[in-house]
Amino acid sequence: MPDTTLSGSALLTNAVGLHARPSVKLTQLAKRFAASVELALEPGGPWVDAKSPVRVMRVKAPKGTTLHFRTSGGDAAAALAALVGLVERRFDEDAEEIAGEPGDERETV
Amino acid sequence: MSERRYSGRAASPGIALGELVVVAGRPAPAERRGAAERPLDAAALHAAIAAARAELEALAGRARGDGADILGFQIALLDDPALAEPALAEIARGRPADEAWSAALRAEAEGYEASADEHFRARAADLLDVQDRVLGHLTGDRGAGDVPPGAVVAAADLAPSRFLAIDWSRGGALALTGGSAASHVAMLARSRGVPALVGLDAPLGELGPRRAALLDASRGLLVVEPGPAERERYERERTRLAGERAAAEVHAARPAATRDGTPVRVLLNVSDPGELEHLDPAVCDGVGLVRTELLFHGGALPGEEEQLAAYRRVVEWARGRPVTLRTLDAGGDKPIPGLTPEGESNPFLGVRGIRLSLARPDVFRVQLRALARAAVLGDVKVMLPMVGSPRELARARALLDEEVASLAAAGVAARRPPLGMMVEVPAAAIAADLFDAEFYSIGSNDLTQYVAAAGRDVDALAELADPAQPAVLRLVRRVAEVGAARGVEVSLCGDAGGDPQVVPLLLAAGIRALSVAPPLVGRVKQSIAGVDLRELGGSPWGPAWPI
Numbered sequence: 001m002p003d004t005t006l007s008g009s010a011l012l013t014n015a016v017g018l019h020a021r022p023s024v025k026l027t028q029l030a031k032r033f034a035a036s037v038e039l040a041l042e043p044g045g046p047w048v049d050a051k052s053p054v055r056v057m058r059v060k061a062p063k064g065t066t067l068h069f070r071t072s073g074g075d076a077a078a079a080l081a082a083l084v085g086l087v088e089r090r091f092d093e094d095a096e097e098i099a100g101e102p103g104d105e106r107e108t109v
Numbered sequence: 110m111s112e113r114r115y116s117g118r119a120a121s122p123g124i125a126l127g128e129l130v131v132v133a134g135r136p137a138p139a140e141r142r143g144a145a146e147r148p149l150d151a152a153a154l155h156a157a158i159a160a161a162r163a164e165l166e167a168l169a170g171r172a173r174g175d176g177a178d179i180l181g182f183q184i185a186l187l188d189d190p191a192l193a194e195p196a197l198a199e200i201a202r203g204r205p206a207d208e209a210w211s212a213a214l215r216a217e218a219e220g221y222e223a224s225a226d227e228h229f230r231a232r233a234a235d236l237l238d239v240q241d242r243v244l245g246h247l248t249g250d251r252g253a254g255d256v257p258p259g260a261v262v263a264a265a266d267l268a269p270s271r272f273l274a275i276d277w278s279r280g281g282a283l284a285l286t287g288g289s290a291a292s293h294v295a296m297l298a299r300s301r302g303v304p305a306l307v308g309l310d311a312p313l314g315e316l317g318p319r320r321a322a323l324l325d326a327s328r329g330l331l332v333v334e335p336g337p338a339e340r341e342r343y344e345r346e347r348t349r350l351a352g353e354r355a356a357a358e359v360h361a362a363r364p365a366a367t368r369d370g371t372p373v374r375v376l377l378n379v380s381d382p383g384e385l386e387h388l389d390p391a392v393c394d395g396v397g398l399v400r401t402e403l404l405f406h407g408g409a410l411p412g413e414e415e416q417l418a419a420y421r422r423v424v425e426w427a428r429g430r431p432v433t434l435r436t437l438d439a440g441g442d443k444p445i446p447g448l449t450p451e452g453e454s455n456p457f458l459g460v461r462g463i464r465l466s467l468a469r470p471d472v473f474r475v476q477l478r479a480l481a482r483a484a485v486l487g488d489v490k491v492m493l494p495m496v497g498s499p500r501e502l503a504r505a506r507a508l509l510d511e512e513v514a515s516l517a518a519a520g521v522a523a524r525r526p527p528l529g530m531m532v533e534v535p536a537a538a539i540a541a542d543l544f545d546a547e548f549y550s551i552g553s554n555d556l557t558q559y560v561a562a563a564g565r566d567v568d569a570l571a572e573l574a575d576p577a578q579p580a581v582l583r584l585v586r587r588v589a590e591v592g593a594a595r596g597v598e599v600s601l602c603g604d605a606g607g608d609p610q611v612v613p614l615l616l617a618a619g620i621r622a623l624s625v626a627p628p629l630v631g632r633v634k635q636s637i638a639g640v641d642l643r644e645l646g647g648s649p650w651g652p653a654w655p656i
Contacts, residue, residue, distance in 0.1 A: 017228060020228075021178050023185075024182050028185075052190075052191045053186055053189050054186055057229075060226065060229050062226040062229075
């Protein structure tokens, strides 16, 4: 089966950006999927393995950046939806969750 | 079990009673060379990572809230094969695992520190924590967290960073089977007022845990499971020492002067800002030496902001009094994994002090920037360690001027602090007049070991490494004369300045400023007050050489 690569993005709006706690949450979530999951600060990459907290931390994405995701293989669609959703919900860090419908090629405001 | 006694040599005065804790101290690099080394290969690194991870899991089980989150983050990092990847690549190229691991983690931490976002910069500390924990397992160290406060710590030897990681606020003592009174850990023990013995004849493996131990430095004795007579003696001795301390306190509160009225400035040597807590700056004329290589617990220097914060603590504590910050003096018996060269045949004659800083301008420039920024906060001076040639002084000065100019261009508040030098290399003492430093501070410990060719870590040569010998005192006098002729300040910041036997000789040699460990201030002022310079006319060690 040819690998379809899906992509999506979400704006980091949590207070501290993609730092220790959010990185751990994000990588733990990514690891639940068989699909390959990568993230980047630009739509064209460079891409890093979203299952590696070390590599995700190296990205040093501050608040206000748009995170781009790229998934492929197996449960790629579910993985993409879950990750975009986590970022949009501000990593469930605060009470006020931002509702959003994750989907392909979706840009949040 | 009954009372057992072991003897050693006093390296720091005092008496203490506490739980005996045997620590497998990290061997100094010099000792590690000859000893049968444990393999420092990839398998060792994997095992150390697994052990560190298990330890963190146990800690995380007890922690909650932010503490648990921080530990969770550290565990996630250790779980990630990407963390050890650069280290494993270096090990495959033949680098020892401890060195490869330190270098890899430091590079990772520097990546965080370079971030514009403070949240990322703050996480560098987690990486260094992870680095240390794994290193501890690699080199067979017991974690300092295992040492309860107030313990009598027994070890073969102890790295300065490990000493600093132990909580000494509730007393305790140090008993080393190796070590020497002139080593840095002994110096730290004196500056913290922790009683210490070196060269102890005790079999560490047989001492056993959870026993009471009494350490009496004045008798050079470690008593395991002391009986009633020893305990009684302990109580008496403690009361007597408290009385002595109270008498010295009276002196500490006044400015120091000799009996004939010559004022002498008494400053402090500081290795850890914790030493200054609960201490009134009025007891001293300033801080004569801040050992920046120990300020960050023996680890590599952190980024510019974190350095500045540490320097700020000392400068603000001094409330306008002068503070002399010494640039990184790593090397010798103060190795910093990944920074100081490994495998030098004689680290004391190796790439240490200013030599290392000039070889690593990337590290040195960051420190110079932090120092120049600290200089606007008070009366800050900067001092270079181990200067042996006027060229080193000139090169360091050029780098400092460049960084001051670059800070000014960027609109960052900074000032060019006076730049002075330690005089501890005989070449610098003999030809002091050729070094156009803005002040001199004599490092009597290193000067003595280099003049006498007797290593400060070799206890068997303690007699040769005597700072009161004529050869050393002549050099001290020479530097004092050069300082007077050039109109620049001369102070002395080695252990000799805190020794009541040596203080009169130093004053007679022309020294008028002594920088000593905080607990010694009272005693030093007391011994200064007992000196009459008019009676010390004829010098007992012969004339200094003509300038």
